[in-house]
Structures are given as structure tokens and as C-alpha cells.
Amino acid sequence: MGRELFLSGNEACALAAYDSGCLFASGYPGTPSTEILENLGTYNSVNTSWATNEKVALELCIGASFAGRRSLAVMKHVGVNVAADPLMTLSYTGIKGGLVIVTCDDPGMHSSQNEQDNRHYALFAKIPMLEPSSSAEVYNFLTAAFYISEKFDTPVLFRLTTRICHSHSRVFPGKKSELPASGFTINNQKYVMIPAWARMRHVFIEKRLALLEKFSCSSKFNIFEKGAGSRLIITSGISYQYVRENFINLPVLKLGMTWPFPAEKVRKISCRFKEVMCVEELDPFLENACLVSGVNNIIKRPKNFYIGELNPERVKALLVNFKDFIKPVKQNIPAARPPALCRGCPHAFMFEIFRDYGLIVAGDIGCYTLGTLSPYNALHACIDMGASIPVGLALRAASAGKQKNKIISVIGDSTFFHSGITGLIDAVYNKRSGLIVILDNRSTAMTGGQDHPGTGKTLPGNISVRLDIEKIVRACGVNRVFQVDPFKKTETAAVIKKSLALKEIVVIIATRECIIYGPQKR
Amino acid sequence: MAPKKDNTRSVLITGLGGQGIILAGNIISSALFSKGFDVKKSEVHGMSQRGGSVESHIRFGRTVYSPLIPYGCADYLIALDENEKKRLHRQLLPGGSIIFLPSENRTALPSPRTLNVYLSAVFLRRLGFSKNDISGYMSRIVKKKYIDINNKAIEAAFRNSASF
The missing domain is CATH 3.40.50.920 (Rossmann fold)
Structure with a gap:
């Protein structure tokens, strides 16, 4: 008997990608998907990266695939929404090197803002989907997914759920494949989706689906x-x-x-x-x-x-x-303790100020979403990555009276890079007014402290350019930018107070490294 | 310690984010896995790390299906926190065991942060694992600089666990 390992679904996914000769992988951190790329990042031969967002991640993988490389795009379920634009047309072009998109759904919303069922994306994009039920199947199915992708000229949706990603069970790994790079082959009718050629590719897609259905009926899956x-x-x-x-x-x-x-x-x-x-x-x-x-x-x-x-x-x-299970009600059982901002978290100081000023906060996705809970109760809207800026500014514009000058937008550093910048450019261009606070803790903290363009390090841990948030904000056309230290509460509060009523876009960057991941990085 | 033909057994570890529940789960599950059991372990990372309730489910036997322990079917409850112990007590089978160290007895620990390794060792000792074995599994999982202090916690578990 061969090797036997005890792996989480995510670890098995990374190992299977490596063993399948996948040489390019990209994604954006998001529970429960994060550990897949973190594990793949430990193999030097695989080009692994945290992309700025899931759309960019998938587009990178498309480029690598067109060059004949097997590639893996990894994201949580809501990340596929961000990547949906390239996904829908990637179905038309098909691939060259096998391309698998891993979607990690979160039924029960352990760490997500919705529990959308991404199986619908397979139907929607007309691409095959595999759903493993254990770590061993994650390994075997992913190996097969690359094969299906190449055999049928299609991206493959690989659907995991939290319980598969984060459960450990046994895996029997196979042998590693080494695949030569085949390079890009010019084929405009396949790779350039202008209407005339896209129409032909749609005919191809329907034929491909019929072939895949036959394959599925006789497959060992x-x-x-x-x-x-x-x-x-x-x-x-x-x-x-x-x-x-x-x-x-x-x-x-x-x-x-x-x-x-x-x-x-x-x-x-x-x-x-x-x-x-x-x-x-x-x-x-x-x-x-x-x-x-x-x-x-x-x-x-x-x-x-x-x-x-x-x-x-x-x-x-x-x-x-034929009924649902309802937990029996028992007296005197303590409730589960909800998550909270860590003791000494720099965000906590900011939320105390927002609370004390009675501000209405359009928030975003990250640890700081916890500012909505006691003892702060100081975050009042949260939709998706980057939404804080447009939602907050329009909330302010559409409000009247005293409330107007109490409305602000709050976004984290990694989220700002992910999709905050487009909202900021819109705000300056359309002459909106309002306060945007960027909470910069130099980390993608919620998912475990991953690096991003503002940390100066890449996924495999290499030193890179550290993008300066203030310079980006100024380059977007914002003239009023303030740097504050969340630990200097009085001064920070004063800057916030004087910024509330200004009739232009004001950006406050509150910088203090994450209390948990900051010290680990040094 | 060879896998028996009996039913799957279930261990529920509980505590708060930051107490090292996941690490305890890793030590215990790798110990069981190395003895040839089919093992499944499940926990949720992410938002619950932030000081909230954390649970790790470990199941072992000949063939394990669900990584989650069915409601009320835990054979063992390892609790690192008093409140969590009370909250999850109803997950325990009648006659199941609780492995818990009341705060007043925690002075025996080399550091409060080693409670996770201490309780893991208490549990594994009960299943017949030796001190050396447990130390080996622990050393492969924790950061190098924490191996010594955790070995002391394992020592303490072997001194004190008679009282459980």
C-alpha cells in the first residue's frame, strides 16, 4: 500500500493540484478557501499568488491556461460573484492547459455574509462541476478535474463546502505528473470573443454539454x-x-x-x-x-x-x-460566545470614537465588521467587498437634515485594494462628498493575516513593492487625506470631527498593525 | 490499540478562540491516525477565531462517515472553558466522560497557555498512549520554541490525571 496522509480538504486540494502538475494558482483569501493557496505557496515550483481580487485571480489563471499551463483559481463562494464576468466568457473560449475554479461555499455562514449555493454557477456558465465528499475524494477528483478540463476544452467548477475544506480525513496520494509547457497557439476564433466567433463557440458549448453528460453518466464519479x-x-x-x-x-x-x-x-x-x-x-x-x-x-x-x-x-x-431537527430547549444553558474584536485591536479604538460621536457607518468585509456588535454597535450596513464607499456616500447624499453629516464609510486595507479603489474614483469624479475611513492594519486579518499589496510581501513570502495607500488615494484625486494613529484617540477623534461636515471627499487613513498578525510578521 | 470492530467514537473539544482548540485537535487526531484508526476531524476557522466559541470534532473507529459528531453522541468532552463545558454538556452521551481542569487547579500547569496540550495528554493517556508518544505528536505540531513548555504540561498531565 502507498502513502497515507491525514489532510484537510484544503490541504488535499493543494497537494492534488501540485501532483497534477498545476504550475499556476491564484486567488483572494476568504474563509473557508484560504488554506488551499497557503499550502500551494509552500511549493517553490508553483507560481502562487494572492491576487488583488477574484476577478484578477481568474484572469491570471486564464492567461496561464492559454499558455498551456494547468492552473487553479481559488476563492470563496462570494468571490465567484466577483470572478463571474471572466467565468461566463471563459466557458466560451475554453482552455488550453487544464483550468479548475475552486469555489468554497459556506452553508451555515460560519464566516460569510450569505450562503449562496454556487452549484448554480455550473448550470449558469454551462461548465462541469465536481463535488467531493471527503479529503480523499478532493484529491482524486481534482486530479480528474484537470483531465476533464483538457479533454472537453472547458473550465471545471470544483465545489467544496466549509465542512469539506476544514475537515481532516485520510488521503492516499498518487504520483506527481510533470507536464511540459505547450505555449500559446494563435487561434482568434477560439480566444477572441467578438460576437461572430462567440456565436460559433456557443454552438460548441451546447455540444460540449451533451458530451459531458454522457461522460458523467458512465463516469466513476x-x-x-x-x-x-x-x-x-x-x-x-x-x-x-x-x-x-x-x-x-x-x-x-x-x-x-x-x-x-x-x-x-x-x-x-x-x-x-x-x-x-x-x-x-x-x-x-x-x-x-x-x-x-x-x-x-x-x-x-x-x-x-x-x-x-x-x-x-x-x-x-x-x-x-420528513421533518427538520430542532434542538431540545433546555434551561440554564449558556449561549455560544460570539466573536469579538481582539483585546488591543486598533480597530476597537476607532469604533469607540464612531460610537461616541453617534455616527452612522457604512461598513465593509473584514474583522472590523464586528464593530456592529456590542460594545460598539457602530457599523450599520455591510453588503460585499468594497461596498462601504459607494453605499456610504449615496446614503449620505440621499439623507437629509442632521443625519447627513453623521454618515461615514469604513473600509479595511485589503478590502480597499480588492475593490475599494473603483468606488473612490467614482466618488471623486462624480463630485460626491463625505468621509471615508480606511482602517489599515497591514494585514488581511479576518482570514488569518495574509499579505496584500500594502504589506510589501507576496504569498510565498517574498519581498515586494509596498503600495502606499495614501499615494493611491491622492492619485485618485482626493485632496484632503489625513493619517492618524488609532492609539492616539483624542487626536484621531478631533480629525474625524472636523472632517464630518466638509463638502468634498475626505479620506482618513488610520494605521496600526494588527495586534495578532503584526508581531508574527516581524 | 489496533482498530476495533466497534462503533465510531467521538471526542468533542471546546473552548474559546485563542485557547488552542485546533492545536489540541491536531495532536489528538494525529495520535489516533498513527495508530491505524480511520479518523475524521472537523472544525470551523475564520470569524469564530475572534474570541468566540470554538469546537473541534474528532471521530475515530474502523470506518468513519460524518466528520461532525451527531447531536448528543460525544463519548468524551474536553473543555478548556467552564462556560463552554456547560454549553456543550448536552452533546455528551449518558455515561460519557468530561475532561476539564477547574481554574483553581490550573496552578499545576507550566503556563495557562498549555492547558490545551495538558488536556490532550490527559485524554490520550486514558486511551493508553505513552508520555513519549504524546510528546512526539506534540513536537511535530507546535512551534519549536514552545516544545519545552508543552513537554512540561504533558509531564504534569501524567502526574495529575489520576484525579480525573
Whole structure:
């Protein structure tokens, strides 16, 4: 027997990419995806980077793929929204070197602002999707994903969830492949998506989907496990483990390749049973695919199951009582402790000022979103990366009276680089007015202190140019820029106070390194 | 310590962000894995790190399916925090064991920060692991400069765990 390792899904993903000869990988940190690139970054031969955002990450991978390199784009579920623009047309061009997009969904929203089900992106972009159910499958499926990508000239969506990413289980790694670079081949009708050529590629896509569906039906990703009873369970990903945890003998059709849906295979197996039930996390994706495929003996899950993460007890309640599991109420049980800003966190000083001035804060994505909780209660809107600037400025413009001068935007350093700059340029160009506070802790702290363009270091730990936020802000056309130290609270408060009523864009940069990751970096 | 044909056993580790729950989970799971068990370990990193409640689920046996412990099915509850112990007590099977060190007894530790390694050692000792084995798993996981102090915590666990 070969090597046996105990790896998280994320570690297995990185190892599989390395072993598959992937030489280019990029992404943006985001729970639960972050450790994939961190692990890949430990291999010197792989060009690994934190891109400024997910769109840039995917575009980098597209370039590498067009040069014939296997490449991996890694992001959390909401990151795919940012990368959706290149993704939709990448489906048209197809690839040269295998290209896999890893989407790490977060059912239950352990560390996210929504629990969107990214399986819909496979359907939407008309690309194949694989859903492993353990670390071993992450390894095996990713190796296969590169093969599928190259065989069918398509990007592949590799869908993980928090419970797969962050669970450890055994992995049996295979051999490492070495692939020669094949270089770029000029082929405008494939790589230049002007309407005339894109129309031809759309015809190709529909043919590709039909071929992929055939492949999926006969592939080893989709396995029928015989069992006792008149009800067939169709499941995928982590849900499979919860079904098996409860019922070892039920007949199960386990789908590893969930798009294109293996309709023929599902129909053939389903008609041998009295009824069929899909056990899946979040949206009724498999359920709907079954219905569209003509599986008419399906029992739909109660709608409760569209919400939140599954677990063994919810799956048991679904299969036994066709109901959701509700934790019994018991007296005198302490509540789970919510997360909070760390003791000594520089952001905390800023949120104390915002609170004491009674400000209305349009916030952003990062540790500082916790400023919305007690004892600060000083962050009042949070949508997506970079939203604080446009949302805050328009909130201010559309408000009246005394409230107007109390509205500010607050954004972190990494988020500013990710997608804050475009909002700032818009603000200057359109002559908006208001205060924008950039909380610069020299770190992507929420996800574990990753580097970004403002830290002067790259993902593998190499020294790089440190982009200066103030210079960028000034280059965007902002004339009033103040540097403050959050630890000097009185002075900082005074700068904020005098900035509130100014009729132009004012940017305050509050710089103090993260109390946790700052000292680790030195 | 060979894998038995019995059912999967479950260990729930709980505490607050910063206490080293994940590290404790790594020591315990790597110890069990090296003995040939099928092991699954699950925890959530990210926002919950920020001082919030943290749980690590470890399951071991011949074949483990769910990485999450089914509700009320933990054989062991290792708690680093009193409140978390109370909160998750209902996850314990009737007759399950709690591994916890009350704050007044923590003077035996070489440092409060070694509570995670101390309790991991107490637990692994119960399963029959030797002091040397545990020290070996710990040394592979913690940063070099913390190996000595954690070895002292393992020593303390072997001195004191009779009282559990």
C-alpha cells in the first residue's frame, strides 16, 4: 500500500493540484478557501499568488491556461460573484492547459455574509462541476478535474463546502505528473470573443454539454450503492456522509459529478424505486435537476432544508420523520460566545470614537465588521467587498437634515485594494462628498493575516513593492487625506470631527498593525 | 490499540478562540491516525477565531462517515472553558466522560497557555498512549520554541490525571 496522509480538504486540494502538475494558482483569501493557496505557496515550483481580487485571480489563471499551463483559481463562494464576468466568457473560449475554479461555499455562514449555493454557477456558465465528499475524494477528483478540463476544452467548477475544506480525513496520494509547457497557439476564433466567433463557440458549448453528460453518466464519479428499501437517496458532497452516518443499508446514488446532471443514469436507477429523495445542502439543485430530467417519483424536501448547513441529526430527521431537527430547549444553558474584536485591536479604538460621536457607518468585509456588535454597535450596513464607499456616500447624499453629516464609510486595507479603489474614483469624479475611513492594519486579518499589496510581501513570502495607500488615494484625486494613529484617540477623534461636515471627499487613513498578525510578521 | 470492530467514537473539544482548540485537535487526531484508526476531524476557522466559541470534532473507529459528531453522541468532552463545558454538556452521551481542569487547579500547569496540550495528554493517556508518544505528536505540531513548555504540561498531565 502507498502513502497515507491525514489532510484537510484544503490541504488535499493543494497537494492534488501540485501532483497534477498545476504550475499556476491564484486567488483572494476568504474563509473557508484560504488554506488551499497557503499550502500551494509552500511549493517553490508553483507560481502562487494572492491576487488583488477574484476577478484578477481568474484572469491570471486564464492567461496561464492559454499558455498551456494547468492552473487553479481559488476563492470563496462570494468571490465567484466577483470572478463571474471572466467565468461566463471563459466557458466560451475554453482552455488550453487544464483550468479548475475552486469555489468554497459556506452553508451555515460560519464566516460569510450569505450562503449562496454556487452549484448554480455550473448550470449558469454551462461548465462541469465536481463535488467531493471527503479529503480523499478532493484529491482524486481534482486530479480528474484537470483531465476533464483538457479533454472537453472547458473550465471545471470544483465545489467544496466549509465542512469539506476544514475537515481532516485520510488521503492516499498518487504520483506527481510533470507536464511540459505547450505555449500559446494563435487561434482568434477560439480566444477572441467578438460576437461572430462567440456565436460559433456557443454552438460548441451546447455540444460540449451533451458530451459531458454522457461522460458523467458512465463516469466513476457517480456511483449507485445498492441497499434495502423502496426509497432511493440521491446525494452529493458532505451530505453523503451524513446519510451513511445514519443509514448504512439504504440504496444511495452518490453523485460526484453533479453538472451536467447525469439524467439518463438517474432516470434508469430511479424508476426501479417507489420513491426518490435528494439529500442536499441549501437549494433544491439536485431535486430540480431530477424533475427536469423526468424523474417523477421524487419527494421534495421540506423548504426548511433550503436553509443552513446540514448535519447528521438533520439528515436523520429528514429521512425518518420528513421533518427538520430542532434542538431540545433546555434551561440554564449558556449561549455560544460570539466573536469579538481582539483585546488591543486598533480597530476597537476607532469604533469607540464612531460610537461616541453617534455616527452612522457604512461598513465593509473584514474583522472590523464586528464593530456592529456590542460594545460598539457602530457599523450599520455591510453588503460585499468594497461596498462601504459607494453605499456610504449615496446614503449620505440621499439623507437629509442632521443625519447627513453623521454618515461615514469604513473600509479595511485589503478590502480597499480588492475593490475599494473603483468606488473612490467614482466618488471623486462624480463630485460626491463625505468621509471615508480606511482602517489599515497591514494585514488581511479576518482570514488569518495574509499579505496584500500594502504589506510589501507576496504569498510565498517574498519581498515586494509596498503600495502606499495614501499615494493611491491622492492619485485618485482626493485632496484632503489625513493619517492618524488609532492609539492616539483624542487626536484621531478631533480629525474625524472636523472632517464630518466638509463638502468634498475626505479620506482618513488610520494605521496600526494588527495586534495578532503584526508581531508574527516581524 | 489496533482498530476495533466497534462503533465510531467521538471526542468533542471546546473552548474559546485563542485557547488552542485546533492545536489540541491536531495532536489528538494525529495520535489516533498513527495508530491505524480511520479518523475524521472537523472544525470551523475564520470569524469564530475572534474570541468566540470554538469546537473541534474528532471521530475515530474502523470506518468513519460524518466528520461532525451527531447531536448528543460525544463519548468524551474536553473543555478548556467552564462556560463552554456547560454549553456543550448536552452533546455528551449518558455515561460519557468530561475532561476539564477547574481554574483553581490550573496552578499545576507550566503556563495557562498549555492547558490545551495538558488536556490532550490527559485524554490520550486514558486511551493508553505513552508520555513519549504524546510528546512526539506534540513536537511535530507546535512551534519549536514552545516544545519545552508543552513537554512540561504533558509531564504534569501524567502526574495529575489520576484525579480525573
